[in-house]
Amino acid sequence: MSVNVERQIVEPGDETYVDDAWQLKERIREGEGVLRQRRGFFEDAYRRSTVYVYIDSARQRLIGFAAVRRDGYVLFLAVDPDYRGEGFGKALVARVAENYGTVTCHARTTNRKALSFYRYIGFEVQRRIDNYYEDGGDAYYLKLGEDEGIADRLSKLLGR
Numbered sequence: 001m002s003v004n005v006e007r008q009i010v011e012p013g014d015e016t017y018v019d020d021a022w023q024l025k026e027r028i029r030e031g032e033g034v035l036r037q038r039r040g041f042f043e044d045a046y047r048r049s050t051v052y053v054y055i056d057s058a059r060q061r062l063i064g065f066a067a068v069r070r071d072g073y074v075l076f077l078a079v080d081p082d083y084r085g086e087g088f089g090k091a092l093v094a095r096v097a098e099n100y101g102t103v104t105c106h107a108r109t110t111n112r113k114a115l116s117f118y119r120y121i122g123f124e125v126q127r128r129i130d131n132y133y134e135d136g137g138d139a140y141y142l143k144l145g146e147d148e149g150i151a152d153r154l155s156k157l158l159g160r
Contacts, residue, residue: 005063009052049067064077064080064092072099073104103123107142
């Protein structure tokens with residue numbers, strides 16, 4: 001797919017793309033049964049985060065986003081299924097890693113696609129947390145591997 005991509009950073013307190021991000025997250029939830037959150041929780045977390053976004057500028061469509069706390073913890077990472085396999089997920093994580101010494105997140109133990117993706121780009125499972133999610137689902141706490149420096153990890157993620 002040929003895409004004209006625009007990269008943006010949405011600073012904490014800014015609501016730009018919050019509705020688009022919610023709609024993307026909900027499409028993924030409906031199609032894959034993951035990313036379940038209440039809208040109020042999602043919007044509050046989004047507003048308090050730095051959000052990295054990719055926009056298909058020709059279609060004015062949100063390709064993907066990563067909402068990140070100030071400590072490098074990824075609250076939400078989502079890529080539109082129509083754009084998957086094109087490196088946007090890796091690029092979002094790499095953009096986060098450029099600005100934080102450590103990148104961490106949680107993923108449902110049942111979310112095989114997410115776990116495969118995170119492991120592929122170098123995240124390591126630090127621990128399992130039972131009943132982590134509001135619905136009683138279990139999670140893994142993941143951390144971008146420390147076996148090499150973050151600069152080396154970024155180069156690998158971006159294929160440099």
